[in-house]
Amino acid sequence: MAITISGSDSIPGPPLSSRLTTQQVWGIALLAPYLLVFLAFVVYPVGYGLWLARNPASYVALYNDPIFTRAAVNTLIFLVVGINVKMLIALFLSGFFAQQRPWIKWLSVIFILPWAVPSIPTILSVRFMLNPEWGVVNQLIFKFTGDDGPNWLNDPAVALAMAIGVHIWKSLPFWTLILLTGRLAISHDLYEASEVDGANWWQKFRFITWPSMQTLYVTCTLLSMIWTLGDFNSVYLLTGGGPADLTHVLSTLGIRYLRLDQLSLAMASIVVAMPLVLPLVYFMMKRLSR
Amino acid sequence: MKLPSLREVGTEAKLLLIGIPVFIWTMVPIYHMFLFAISPKEDAFSGKLWPAHPTFKNFEIVFYQQHYFLRDFWIQFWNSTVIALAAGALTLFVATAAAFSISRLKVPGGRWVMNLALFTYFIPAAFLAVPMYRTMGNYGLLNNHWSLILAMVTIASPYAIWVLKQASDKLPVELDEAATMDGATTLQLFRLVYVPLMMPSLVAIGTYAVLLAWNEYLYAFLLLSKDTDITLPVALGNFLAADDSPWELLMTTGFIYALPPAAVYYAFKRYMVGGLTAGAVKS
Numbered sequence: 001m002a003i004t005i006s007g008s009d010s011i012p013g014p015p016l017s018s019r020l021t022t023q024q025v026w027g028i029a030l031l032a033p034y035l036l037v038f039l040a041f042v043v044y045p046v047g048y049g050l051w052l053a054r055n056p057a058s059y060v061a062l063y064n065d066p067i068f069t070r071a072a073v074n075t076l077i078f079l080v081v082g083i084n085v086k087m088l089i090a091l092f093l094s095g096f097f098a099q100q101r102p103w104i105k106w107l108s109v110i111f112i113l114p115w116a117v118p119s120i121p122t123i124l125s126v127r128f129m130l131n132p133e134w135g136v137v138n139q140l141i142f143k144f145t146g147d148d149g150p151n152w153l154n155d156p157a158v159a160l161a162m163a164i165g166v167h168i169w170k171s172l173p174f175w176t177l178i179l180l181t182g183r184l185a186i187s188h189d190l191y192e193a194s195e196v197d198g199a200n201w202w203q204k205f206r207f208i209t210w211p212s213m214q215t216l217y218v219t220c221t222l223l224s225m226i227w228t229l230g231d232f233n234s235v236y237l238l239t240g241g242g243p244a245d246l247t248h249v250l251s252t253l254g255i256r257y258l259r260l261d262q263l264s265l266a267m268a269s270i271v272v273a274m275p276l277v278l279p280l281v282y283f284m285m286k287r288l289s290r
Numbered sequence: 291m292k293l294p295s296l297r298e299v300g301t302e303a304k305l306l307l308i309g310i311p312v313f314i315w316t317m318v319p320i321y322h323m324f325l326f327a328i329s330p331k332e333d334a335f336s337g338k339l340w341p342a343h344p345t346f347k348n349f350e351i352v353f354y355q356q357h358y359f360l361r362d363f364w365i366q367f368w369n370s371t372v373i374a375l376a377a378g379a380l381t382l383f384v385a386t387a388a389a390f391s392i393s394r395l396k397v398p399g400g401r402w403v404m405n406l407a408l409f410t411y412f413i414p415a416a417f418l419a420v421p422m423y424r425t426m427g428n429y430g431l432l433n434n435h436w437s438l439i440l441a442m443v444t445i446a447s448p449y450a451i452w453v454l455k456q457a458s459d460k461l462p463v464e465l466d467e468a469a470t471m472d473g474a475t476t477l478q479l480f481r482l483v484y485v486p487l488m489m490p491s492l493v494a495i496g497t498y499a500v501l502l503a504w505n506e507y508l509y510a511f512l513l514l515s516k517d518t519d520i521t522l523p524v525a526l527g528n529f530l531a532a533d534d535s536p537w538e539l540l541m542t543t544g545f546i547y548a549l550p551p552a553a554v555y556y557a558f559k560r561y562m563v564g565g566l567t568a569g570a571v572k573s
Contacts, residue, residue, distance in 0.1 A: 026476040027397030030387035034447060035403065037384060040429075041422065041444040042410050048428075049421030096308050107309055109556075111316050116555035118505040120523045121544025124530070125323040128537055136322060169319065230414020232508045237527070251416035255508070258420050266420045273417065281412040288452065289405050 053267035062268045067256075071248040071269075074160055075229070078249055082164045083224050086172055091217065093172075094179035095209070115173040123166055123237040127153070130162060156246035159239045163247065167234040171227070175220055182216040183209065219287065226280050229273065323548075326541035348542040357539055359529055362517050369514075370504055370521040370547075373435055377442035378500035382492060385447050389454035390484055394466060395476070404455060411448035416508060418445075423512045437513040438521070442506060446499040457491040458484070494561035501551050522547045 062068050097108050114122065129135050130152040138149030153159045190208045199207070232251045235241065241248040241256055248256060250273045257266035294302075327348055329341040350356075355363050388407075392400035422441055423432075431437035465487075469479050485492070507523040514520045520528075526544055529535040 023395050023476055024397060027391040027395035027400070030391035030395070030480075031397055031400070031403060033384045034388040034407070034451065037440070037444055037447060038403075038406065038410070041425065041440060042418075045418065045421035045425040048425060052421075052424070093308075093312065096305070096312075099305060101305065104305070104309065107313060111312060112555075112559075113316060113320060113552070116552045117320070117548040118507075118523065118551055120505075120507050120526050121323055121541070121548050122319045124526065124544060125319045125326075125541060128326070128541070129319070129322055134537075169315070173316075226412055226414060230416040232416040232419075237507070240530075251414065254417070254420045255512075258423065258512075263420075263424070270417050270420060277413065277417070281409060284412045285405060285408045288408055289401075 049267045049270070052264055053271045055264055058264040058268040059272070062265055062272065065265070067245045067248060068253065068269060070246055071250055071253045074247060075249045075273075077160065078164055078167070078231075078235075079225060079228055082167050083221060083228055085164075086168045087175060087217065087221050087224065089168070090172055090175035090179050090220075091213075093176045094183050095205075097176065097180050098183050112173045112177065114170050119170055119233045120237060122170070123233060126162070126166055126169075127238050153239055154243050156243060159243065160235075160247045163235045163238050166238055167228065167231055170234065171224070175224060178220055179213065179216065182213045186212050219284075222280055223284060226277065226284065229277060323541045323545055326538045327545045329538055331536070331538055348538050349546070351539060352542050352546060357536060359525075359536065360539065360543065362525070363543065365518050366520060366522050366525045369435065369519065370523075373438050373442070373521060374500045374504040376435075376439045377446065377503035378496050380439065380443045381446040381450050381499035382496050384443060385450035385454055385495060386485070386488070386492065388447070388451045389458055390480055392451070393455045393458040394461075394479075394484060404451065407448035407451050409448075410444075411452065415445050419508055419512055422509070426513055432513060433515055433519055435514070435519070438506070438510055439503070441509045441513065442499070442503040445509075446502050450495045450499060453495055454488065454491055458488060461487055490561070494558065497554060497558045497561065501554060504551055 097104060097111075129137050132138055132149065132151040132154070135152075137152070141147065141149035150158065152162060186209065191204060194204050194208060230251050231249075232255070235247060235249050236252045236255070239247045241252050245256070250269060253269050254266045257263070257269060325339075325341065328344045328346070330343055330345050330347060333341040333343060352360055352363055355361050388403070391397045392404055422444075426432050426437040426441070429437075431440070461484075465483055466479060469483050474482070505523070506521075507527065510521045511524045511527055514524060517525075522543070526540060526547065529540040529543075
């Protein structure tokens with residue numbers, strides 16, 4: 001092969017076949033950095049992780065750990081409630097932001113802030129707001145009612161709800177903007193024609209907006225599902241999995257086991273999520289590689 | 291002047307009825323952080339909506355590292371900056387080369403690599419964290435900045451390659467043919483034709499990777515642990531370890547930490563929202 005390369009350099013206008021080879025050599029050389037990264041930091045860790053999770057006993061231990069069961073249920077609640085509430089609000093707000101008003105334009109610039117700033121400081125800010133003694137929420141409750149407010153993050157149900165709230169707060173702007181792009185792509189003529197026919201807002205949504213947006217909406221929901229499964233920060237930084245490890249989700253549970261030095265459990269807890277994750281991942285990959 | 295009709299007023303009122311709650315919902319956590327940052331310690335917990343004596347004292351304490359928790363603030367700021375920029379540069383290099391190879395040179399198996407990359411893009415990073423932590427330990431890279439940089443490159447490259455491939459597929463193939471006809475080598479084609487034409491996408495992808503690395507918390511706190519090695523978000527998380535952590539200083543540091551990415555985000559907004567992300571959910 002080396003001969004072909006040096007040959008093609010010396011002869012001007014080399015034959016097609018040898019030029020292709022040079023190109024292919026370059027192609028492989030330029031692809032090599034990514035392949036190296038992929039082998040060293042994806043293939044090896046995943047293989048090593050699966051090897052660590054090979055023992056069936058760890059799955060039995062996992063199944064018998066009440067914290068795991070609780071985390072699995074929490075994950076399901078987080079997904080079902082979090083994603084549907086978020087996507088429905090995003091769909092609604094995308095209609096709001098599609099209105100042509102200068103102040104709405106300004107509001108949309110502010111609205112993107114939760115997505116633009118890193119999550120750590122804002123989640124910690126919410127955590128302080130909810131502090132039972134010093135947090136601003138309970139101070140206001142005390143000021144107006146004279147009663148002590150609830151101990152927000154000490155009740156697992158409330159704490160999980162708050163974590164879902166934080167998740168929605170952070171990712172709502174992103175999905176609203178994506179759905180807004182979808183809405184703005186719909187031809188305005190359709191709405192004008194329907195107005196002539198005397199359609200009300202619900203009919204406009206039902207027969208024009210929704211049919212042109214449903215594919216986008218479903219894709220967004222699926223993608224959001226994958227990303228929500230991997231949302232570590234919202235739970236970990238707000239509740240830390242507490243109280244009494246009752247608000248863990250699958251993405252924080254692995255880290256909990258890691259910190260307790262139960263590595264095979266950590267890997268097993270990730271492996272059991274794969275039947276849910278992999279079909280979604282495969283579907284999204286097919287969708288994008290077209 | 292024509293007075294607005296009753297109906298117009300009604301529509302406007304309805305819009306405001308949505309707009310005001312949206313504004314409050316968005317701003318509360320951020321305003322709360324800002325309020326703490328400009329409040330002296332004794333005002334911070336008063337529950338007022340504006341401090342009686344607003345001050346920049348907290349910023350001074352942070353900048354001069356005058357608190358136990360902040361003694362390494364500048365070195366941590368530096369760590370965050372170096373790691374974010376290195377991850378951005380390396381991602382750009384890896385992804386541009388790969389996208390050029392797959393899209394322009396049509397390297398055999400390129401489509402396959404693209405699919406593999408996309409597959410990793412969709413696996414949530416939190417699930418890869420535990421095996422990645424062990425792997426870095428095996429490589430002897432724990433507590434070394436390279437571990438975080440390489441982890442960030444791994445996470446950022448798949449999406450970067452995909453975006454760059456989409457963009458470069460749109461460049462006409464005649465360009466390459468003409469350049470090759472004029473005797474350009476592959477490397478010249480890459481340097482003189484491809485990279486200049488791809489500039490807008492490269493800026494977008496570079497920004498994406500830098501922000502991703504700057505904002506990362508989970509990997510940073512797993513892979514780095516020494517006080518002088520960690521990045522700002524890990525330092526912020528460490529504040530929580532103590533019961534008597536100074537909230538007003540934590541919020542001030544958080545505010546300072548949040549400013550650069552927000553500024554970058556707004557500066558590159560037109561790349562960040564429309565161009566970068568709409569593609570991911572194209573119907």
